[in-house]
Amino acid sequence: MLRFTLVLCLLLSGYFGYGQNNIALGAWRVHVPYHQGKAVADAGDKVYVATERGLFYYDKEFNTTETVSKVDGLREQQISTVAYDTDTKTLVVAYANTNLDLIRNGKIININDIFRKAVPGEKRINHINIHNKQAYISTTFGVVVLDLVKLEIRDTYSNLGPTGELVNVRASAVLRDSIYLATNLGVLGAKRQGVNLQDFQNWGSVSGDLPAAGAVSGITAFNDKLYASTGYGLFVLNGTRWGVEPWAANVDVTSANASFHYLTVVANSKVFLLNKNGQIQQLNDPLLTAPKQAAVSSEEGKVWIADGNKGLVLMNLTGTDAAAFAPNGPFSGNSFRVYTHGGNVYVLSGGFSEVYLQNGTWNGFYVFSEGEWQSFNRYIYPGPSFVKGYDIIDAVYNPVTEKLYLASYGNGLIEWEGPEKGKLYNGLNSPLLSTLSFSDKTEYVRVTDLAVDADGNVWVVNRNQFTNSPGLHKLQPDGNWKSYVLPGAADGSNLDQIVIDDYGQKWLSIARRNNKTGGLIVFDETKNALRQLSIGEGAGGLPNADIYALTKDVNGDIWVGTAGGVGVYYNTGIVFSEPRYDARIPIIDRRPLLDGQVVRTIAVDGANRKWMGTDNGLWLFNPDGDKLIKHFTKANSPLPSDKILSVAVEHKSGEVFIATDAGVASYRGEATVTEGEPECAMVYPNPVRASYTGLVGVSGLPNNADIRITDVAGSLVYKTKATGGTVAWDVRDYNGKRVKAGVYLVMSSSDDGQQTCVSKIAVLD
Template sequence: MTRNRITMFKQTILAVFLLISISSFSQDFSNLWEGYFSYFNVKDVTEGNDKVYAAAENAIFSYDLLTNELETITTIEGLSGRIIQTIEYSEEFQLLMIGYDNGLIEIYFESNSEILSVVDILEKESISPGLKGINHFNEYNGLVYISTDYGISAYDLNRLEFGDTYFIGNGGTQIKVNQTTILNNEIYAACSNNGGVRKALLDMGDLIDYQQWQGLTVGGDYVSIQRVEDKVYTVRSNKALFEVLNNNLNQLFVYTDLPIDTRKVNTNLVITTENDVFVYDENFNLIENASVNSEFDTQFTTATIVDSQVYIGTISLGILQTHISNTNEYISIKPDGPTSNTAFKIQSGINDLWVTYGDYTEFFNSFPLRQRGLSYLSEEQWNNIPFDSLLTARNLVDIAINPFNPNQVFISSFKDGILEMNNGEATILYNQDNSGLESLFNPNFPNFIGIRQSASQFDASGVMWTLTSKVKKPLKSYDPNSGQWQAFSFEEIIPNEFDELGFGDLALDANGNKWIASYSNGVIGYSSTGEIKKLFSEEQNMPSSVVKSVAIDDRNQLWIGTFKGLRVLYNTSNFFDDPDPTASTIVILDDGIPTELLSNQFITDIKVDGSNNKWVGTLDSGIFYFSPDGQETIYHFTTSNSPLPSNSITDISIDPGNGRVYISTSRGLVSFSSGGTKPEEELENAYVYPNPVRPEYNILGSNDLNNINNGIKIKGLTENVNIKITDIEGNLVTEAQSRVNLRSSKANYNFAIDGGTAIWNGKNLGNNIVASGVYLVLISDLDSFETKVLKLLIVR
């Protein structure tokens, strides 16, 4: 097996190895992305080169023992985003090996930050996908013996290629190997699947022959095996520790909890259970015992020792550091990040982001109830609020930020009502006793309380609209200024409230109409005058009555995401008067053939940016970025061409101030700087940057205005402007107009305006890069006739 891939973001590959195929992003957008991964749950640790490396769920962080600095390695740097199972640092080769649950191996070269993706196991067709997990790396004489769910594979670190694979089960069958160790030129393997402990001579040269592997036990499941000096220790699944003596097992100790990590550090044996770390000398004398305590209430996962300091991986506190002679005191070490990688909903304000971790299924089942707290990002710092600070509100889901008071945030609970947060602190939980909210009523359980609150949105007047499932009046409004609640019935179209499983997304249009995504009734429209209607049937051109997401764009058109595709309601104004309203399919030309856009795709979310472009998330195909009419795909990001950790998009939110697009996936949160900002009301704060444009910026001449790393930006624009750029003598250099010169246009403009931002590649009307000099930026609002003049200096 010799097929490897190199994923690279930062540098040009200087050497190409034999039989290595190279894959990289078609365009380098790496510095447009940011990652926000959780580092609370540490799966494995390793040490080397004066650093401790820790594997979180799908990201790596290192702790420099000399400087105390933390660095991260994530999908932004090229990791796959898959679930990590084990890591190992090689001092000899100065590299970090990373093993994943699906058989992928990645090698991080510390010298140049390159990542080599080894896909041989992942793509091996003769091995079942469920048997490819990487369990352990054992480096010995330039080879790494890789313990997997099917057996053992050898990898040559000198040549960066695979050697043999050993199926060591009875009759040469595949068997799960959890760990290997080597003593006196013999390799020992701890096996599951009743495989016991097995060993073979390394110099036999024929380890591929299963008959060379001797069974030291009659069956049994063994979770680990490790050499310390001239002794070999192994742990059985019954929590018992054995020493291997003369091919027999001598039981030494039985632990209260199953040891989940066994390793050799210098001359010490380190054994980790979920509540304790035990450190033994080479003669199995207990040196120290570190335990979970009331202040650091967590579960241990792994541990190592460097210079008398014990570094313990945990499921909720990152790494805990303690001294081997005083294990009563801990220091928590982890990079800044959210509580979890499994965000349910996200909501961005201006320069901040809120994240919830509650949940309900696609069938709106809220059980089991989640008590997971909240996270919010502010001033580039994560604030993680535990459940016990949130007034007992469970299953926190949707988020609504008051646009007139951004410090006031309302969090929907799909069980307990609505939680109001002020300045990051929970102040009141609205429920059936103190608000207009109401619980569902189940006659079979008359005392049951369940306020299934989902989406909430603020309208232009500062009133919050919110949805409650399983009640007769599911649409409610709340005015934070007056404290008044109102409720609106859906009985006209849903006579029995239990006939609708639940309501998800909510959008408000320019005419005051409410558009509601439902599970059984498609899109429900509720007009500002109290009319109600739904769009759900095949006769109305709906591919499914199950609607997941709705969004209103700048043209007051309704974009609809269903379980089976995308639709648009172009005429929302006449929807309630039209006796036979229908949704429209977006048809594009694919190699000249008319094709329905996103046909049969499970659409998970739709968001509209300041340029009126559409971000559309899917269940398993990544995220799409479309032009305002959907006819052009500006980007299609997946795990194979971007830092997305998963192709399953759970939610999208856009910062209206800077156009940054936050993307929540099933395995973590990332963001992308698209540049599509919201227009301003006036031109007063319009500005141009960078200014001056210096030669070292190297931003002029790019033909791709969608890459906002290039080009000169003009921000703070109003909705409908014309911009002329002239030289100091008044000669026209270039010109652009809102809604005409769009970045996504096939015309490949040199100067384009999208929403509140314009971008110019520095070329004139003759398509040549302009010379050094002073240029005037003349901005005219075509609606209000407001004008503004900016000066720009270009130095080439």
Template sequence: MKQDFFKENSSRPRQQARLLLFFLTLSFHFVSGQNSPIGSWETHFNYRLARQVIKVKNHIFCGSYNGLSSVDANNQIKTWSKIDGLHETGISSLAYDEAQNTLILAYRNGNLDFVTLDDEAKPTQIDPWRLLNETQGIPEDKSVRHIILKDQSAYLCTSFGIVILDLGQKQVKETYRYIGQDGTQVSVKQAAFSADSLFALTSQGLLAVSTSPTVNRQYFANWKAISAPGQIVSVGTFGKDIYAGIAGSGLFKREKAAWKLVYTSKSQHYNIRESQDHLVVALDNEFVTIDKTGTIQHLADPKFRMLNDAILTDERTYWAADGHNGLLTDSGTGFQSVNPAQSDTTISPRLDSVIIDLDGLSWSRLPGYLGGGILVKNTQTQQQRVLSTNVGSGSLPSQNINSLALDNDGFVWFASDKGVGYIAPQDILGGGRVDAILPVYGERKLFATEKCTAIAVEPGNRKWIGTRNGIFLFNADGTELVEKFTAADTPLPSDQINALRFDATTGRLFVDTPNGMVSYQSNASEPAENLESVTIFPNPVRPNFSGQIGFKGLVQSSTVKITTLSGRLVYQTTSQGGTASWNLDDYTGRRARGGIYMVFIVSESGSEKLAGKLAVIE
């Protein structure tokens, strides 16, 4: 009799789901959360390089060099990245538009994200704004250094001037670009408003212009240079007054076209901002606050190593962004770090510089100052050989070797400035001819014109190749492209790949880039010795699940068969090492219907085992 209990029926889907879950609790082994979903990403950013801190409702947001984190009223920490819907990596500046309840994130590449928040500071919508990055004729450095919000406009300080953005229309209203001497272009670090003027800290010093509606602020002659008793490194507003930090001298207040010393300091770094009716000034390793009566308070702490920013909240709590210790807060007995838990944030040391082959020979990539190439050495006999671009002595496509890896067949793979290839190590030190094998893909040598920066081999013997244009996954011999990953369509922080490391136990690929490290859960892992601990995850499969089902704990090259309860084959695949995956599509490309499926595993020797049951809930 045909099994139809889980056939879709609009009159009782909820009842079916409840019965299914009850049945599962009686007869299924549920997989715990130690298995990350196949295809999922994680970030491994360094949040201790903190640069800016702001308050958004009852949350504190901290922007670091590569990451963004937040702390709620219960001290719960959350990290934000492309995984959460952000469009870029590398925060350059933050601002909060209270009128529209929108967090503005500016990135180093010039793009912006407008994050609409609910009353609990959770994102409800994230809208990208890419005009600066897409506009031709402006400098390559498009990063927004500082954001000021005024009259429903955002003043973006950039390397090519000030861009005024209408926050309602998300359109550029004006650009103050050629405001330097004789109409030259200037770079703007910060800006601040007084009662009647706009001040800009530029590459030509401090400039000011009237905010009167009759003044053309795009005309350079209306901008006046403001002299100072030293090098101004920061400018800010308190009330309607302008303050400036002068390197090695201290904090000054602008009064009647002159500067008045307010606080003496030898600091070379200042960051000035108004916060809760106080002026808060971050210095090298301390910060000071000034209230409306002019009372100055000085705060120092051993954790202050490189203060970049500080604020005071309405709860009278101080928060600081430090370039060494991350986000700090006043605990009452001193400042303490409030940072996301993190382990390694970079791939170091790089294990792909020296590898040992199956015969115990050492293979090392030689640096350029030694001529490059690959050094093969028997560390017992000290016999060695250098492989180069010379025919018969390596036939490498380039002397610049960037990465080495040993595959499951014993071949030594390399990534070079002109593609990838592999070498058979048999009798490598015998003095005979040695020529690298260069895979052919698309009727040409693989990556012949591409700088390949890293290579890693997974337990399924597929090759992960890092380039300046993303990551490529190829089959075992490098002739078939399996998948491509770029920053445009994945959470990769950058297309420039510095290093790769594959964790065979977990099946995670760690990716190091200039914008931070991330990891990807692949569908390959180290094979098991037997089929006694096969896990299926997730199980059950919830409605609207869009990922891949994982089968882990398999022996090498296992065949996985998924059938209905009646025995009809729905899908079959082969494991990559100890893991296989299924995207829930059957052989016809249709998504599997809700119900119970049987999972059988067949080893290379032909032995078959029932791994378990898989529940799909519609």
């Protein structure tokens, strides 16, 4: 026992293992812009903050923030609002798709009645008001009453208009024996007892002399008074007449919430506190840049503010000692493409539509490195020396110049060495063309894709929409440019993506739905050779002419994702010499691979397996594409959306980063790439505790190494082959039984026997 304890101490002291950035094989994490706070709920020992795409809480006792996501059991990521009931100790989380989660005693309870309810038109949750253990949920079709004790829908009040039509209920409030609703028709009211609230005839207008009654955005009961939030100020009901609060007149009231002895009001990006004595106080601090909602902890004398730029801002009631809290995350949930290099992950926030109209996004790009996000854009770095490019959509690292290059779908090409050291190429200092006119040099200079060849040339695809003008350019390491017109096949009006094969040939996709033939162009500038590949036998054999994805795999083959499936071009060296050069269509379950689906992205991992993104989730196939290994969707994984825009593999860890139309997630895959000669493998988790039921990952092995796992006496426990530079072990022997506690040796060897490694795994009782 003493010997085992000594070995275990050596293991825990850092003899081998992963850093804090690593997650277990098969584990997920979501990457949320937690600083974009929108709603706040004080839950006693915790304060919950809802952001556009996530949820986190601040632990008052430990002064820490913790995230809550689909990884933890939430049904969705895109949140509408949150509210907390102190009586039942329940947090109500409302999602953008009208699903509901209740968090109580560490458990998550899903209530999907509203989500499943079929209603005409838009369906959205606007507000949650909790009264007497009932959650009054305001929606675009009425009010749904959720019993927080019985965990069931008690009532639904819909069709409340004057003639029984649907009304958009923006908020609700209960005051004495009545319930009031802020709707698109103004303020409606009804008695709560002795009447049928499902009958529209029992509801009446309480709008009175409110200006523009339909503009009432909220309703709140505080200090035995009723307050209405509008774009013209905060109004209070006195008898049958509404009067504006002088301190909140002619302002746009974003939110008004009653909490303990205060009414917190956010108006014109300012926070006001109204106490029960009618005293007003405005909170001022540089941290309050975009307040959305506030709550007061009366016992603690604290104000908690959800801020759109800072996440959660904490202040005293006097407006002093302000501090901001938010878990680390990217600047925004906007994501269009993902690129990885050197252990870093780059998420590009820009984009364009299906018909190539730019989004106009200035959110820049975000870099994930060593477990932390850092973002770069004009908001974070407003200085004049920062290169300001909107719709950043692609990135590529040039190992020759040791610089990062960024594609802007609007401003041109950015040569990036840091926020204060960058160079912008546009029509003023390069041959890049604008889509507006030949005379415009700086606006609408659209770069759609980038690639770097073996000589350090940066190839730039410039979509300028001028026929017979160059759409392909080359920035050489010496700073000089060369431009190419591809006559008879493709020009600046219809190029999109680029991949360079092992022979230096440029594979270019033709813009979707902009050319009758569509498909691909293969171009070799040294031979001045060009070939077009499209649909049809003998003409290229693609399953569809609309191209969404191009990638080169480990073997040098070109994989093409189209609007109707996948095609593969093998032996690219014969593309110009072979009279018939058609794509091979992988067959799986007797059907073409992803037949009829839009394949938006294809990524290759360290084992040459193919990760593919469609509008129906994320798919993993074997190297040949004829066997499905995994299929992830919103329903069976923490993916925030089924519409996958881009996928990239960080080869050192094997983590797969996925950009969706609702944000970014990542999954720790089993395949890595080991660069150079490995020193020794890394094991995670280590030690393996008795409660752990997942896979143990051993990474940093010789690529595709033979693996043998033995006990310390040398008895063979398990034998396998590495997936790239990683092996996954389920802590079981050949008979499927979990191994006994002890130390196990992982012995690996490359095919030629030149690279060997011995690692240790401690398994605990």
